[in-house]
Amino acid sequence: MTVLITGGAGYIGGHAVLAFLDRGETPVVLDDLSTGSRSAIPSEVPFIFGDVGDTSLLLQIIEAHKIDAILHFAAKIVVPESIADPLAYYLNNTAKTRALLEAAVKGKVRYFVFSSTAAVYGNPNRATVNEETVPAPLSPYGMSKLMSEFMIRDVSAAYGQKHVILRYFNVAGADPKGRHGQSTANATHLIKVAIETALGRRPFMNIFGNDYPTPDGTCVRDYVHVSDLAYAHLLALDQLRLDGVSRTLNCGYGRGYSVREVVEAVRRVAGTNFEVRQAPRRPGDPASIIASNDQLVRLGWKPELHDLSVIVQHALAWEKSCVIRV
Template sequence: MTVLVTGGAGYIGSHMVLDLVDRGEDVVVLDNLSTGFAAAVPDGVPLVKGDMGDMALVRETIARHRVDAIAHFAARIVVPESVADPLGYYLNNTSKSRSLIQAAVDAGIRDFIFSSTAAVYGNPATNPVTEETPPNPVSPYGRSKLMTEWMLEDTARATGLRYAILRYFNVAGADPRGRAGQSTPQATHLIKVACQAALGRRDGMDVFGTDFPTPDGSCLRDYIHVSDLARAHLLALDHLREGGENLLLNCAYGKGYSVLDVVETVKRVSGKDFQVRRGPRRAGDPAAIVATGEKIRRTLGWRPAHENLEEIVRHALAWESRLGEPAVA
């Protein structure tokens, strides 16, 4: 049988595809290539170019490739963009996910893994958060993801669908073997932007907000290596296949680093200095959010292999160095 990976030509999805292929799984990728890259899909893995909201295409793909599980990564993910274009985010992240879930149920798919986000927590009253922390998203991005979580929970109660919802914290780094990484030139991921600045592909970088209630005034986040995150998906898939209960898990290390901490780490690892401009806060950015990461370790036996900010930065720098075209500042 086959795993359908939506958004499998994108940053996180492509790492999941690599891990599935590495262990001999059959995989098919569905991606509209709006932010993904066909070259990110390994040789021999079918790429269906199309939209996850196209129910006819999804049904045909499921039937043709004998899909029995779905890992759903496809989404728009930029918080400030979601504030400016809320309806676009509700269409793409919520409405189209509803269509994908419907197609899965109609086809009798049993196992569904959903890529959610720490943005569902908003500005938590206390840190670190746990899975029991009440969600309170402050951006349309976070709300759009939380709505999809609710749809999965309700659908599972009414049908035979089982799910694993993985709430990501800040994903960074690249495949240690150099096979995949964050390739979008104008991506907003902090570590990628800082690496581009270190390599001279940006005219410095901006820090958005230095007046947050944090030790140095910049946002505080929990960073997770993309390969450790992909491994969490494999464990969640195995859990569901073995008849395990539905899951809602935070994917994090339980360590917080500020934006300025990350910038200094990139400078130190790269050996390069670059301009850092300090500007006002962006709409929808929480001051601080860190998770314990205890439940996923306990439930799935997840053990991170790259739990080190300097290693994350080294892998991101190595990948960025392989990319030929300079980014637009």
Template sequence: MTVLVTGGAGYIGSHTVLALVDAGEKVLVLDDLSTGHRRLVPDGVGLIVGDVGDGALVRRIVEQYGVSEIIHFAARIVVPESILDPLGYYLGNTVKTRAVFEAAVSCGVRRVIFSSTAAVYGEPRVAIIGEDEPKAPINPYGRSKLMSEWMLADAACAHGLSYTSLRYFNVAGADPAGRSGQSSKNATHLIKVASQAASGERRGVEIFGTDYPTPDGTCIRDYIHVSDLAAAHVAALVRLRAGGPNMTLNCGYGRGYSVKEVVDVVKRVSGVDFPVTLSPRRPGDPPCLIASVERIRSELDWTPKLDDLDAIVRHALDWERRLARKELAGHASAS
């Protein structure tokens, strides 16, 4: 059996590829490398450079390599960008996802794991968000992902697909062994940005909005370590293979930290007091997103191993410093 991982050269995808390989799975990656990195695909794992929206290509891959499951990560993920380019996000996250699901159905792939997001909830009415809370996304990113969730559920009903949709809260950190991490220089994730500031790659951190209805006025998020999230994908795969029913699960730790709290932790762990700029709110940012985690912990054989903000920050900083050393070495060799 071969597991096809779309977007497997990206941040979360590459960590899931590592977790699958560590579990003894045969893995194949499809990625257009627009935001992914070839170097993040581990040795021994095949990489096909191509567009997931090319249905004929996906079908050829499934048939040629005997793909038994698809884990679909490939997507565009920047909320402010989605507001400026909604049609691009509906193309990248909904239209192209349809091509993947259609290929799965036409080629007899029976199991699909879909990468979704807490952005489908919009501005929830409760502090701790359960999977059955109303879905009312407030930006095109969240809407494009919710549309894909609906599409997958409908396809499963019509064609007998088995699936799990995983709604990520805020993903951060890096592989503790240093094999992968968030490698995009222009990333917008807070812990990545703050780690860059602590490493001297940015002048500082900009906090968007200090007047939210939260204790310190800044947004609160539930941060999950990327390696724990990758392990959840493996556990979801095992569950589907055992005949588990179709399900949607939140992926988080069930507690939140404000933007100011996260910045303070990065300063403390790094030992660097980088500048912080306070700016107005960005459009599309809800005040508080914290996962209810009862369902994922009861349904999957999954226990987080890295549920600690200091550890998440430390691994992110280690990866950032590793990237900085590689860049310096590259400049030295070029000169």
């Protein structure tokens, strides 16, 4: 049987494709290339250009490739954009997930692994959050993902489909072998923005807010290496196939870094200084959010790239290689 990866031409989905290939499996990719790149998909991987909300197309793919599991990455992910244009997020992230679930049920797909987010937790009043923390999203992005989580659980209860929901914390870094990285134009990921500034591609970068209730006044996040995250998906699917138990799992390291700490890490690794300006807070940004990852670790997740300097090194190497390729 075969795995379908939606959004497999994008940043995280593309790393999941590599993780499958590295262990000798070839997934099928569906992507509309709105943010992903066709060149990110290895030539041996079957690729279908199309919309994840196209139920008819999905049913054709499921039948033609004998799909028994779906890893669903396709989504819009920018918090400030979701606040400015919530309907686009409820369409792309929620309504289209509903269409994908309908196709999965009709096509008798047994397993569903969903790319969710720590944004469902909002601004929790605790040092770390576990999976039992009550969700309270601050943005339409977080709410669109939480609504999808509800649908997935209801589908499992009604039709017997099994699922794993993975709540990502802040994803960063690039493939250690240099095969893939964050390539989305105008990306807002902090580490990517800081590296682009260090390389002179941006004249300066902003720090949004310096009056949060954190040690240095800037937001604190739990940064997880994208390759460690990709392998968490393989582990989740393997466990789902083994015991058939649906789960919701945090994907983070349990350690937080402030914006200023990340900027200093990029300066240190890149060996250069760059201009940083202070800007007002952005709506939808929680002060601090750090994962409790006990449940994922108990399943056998053994992250190997959890040092912030390593994350920055891999991201920097990817950005430099992109210049060489142009």
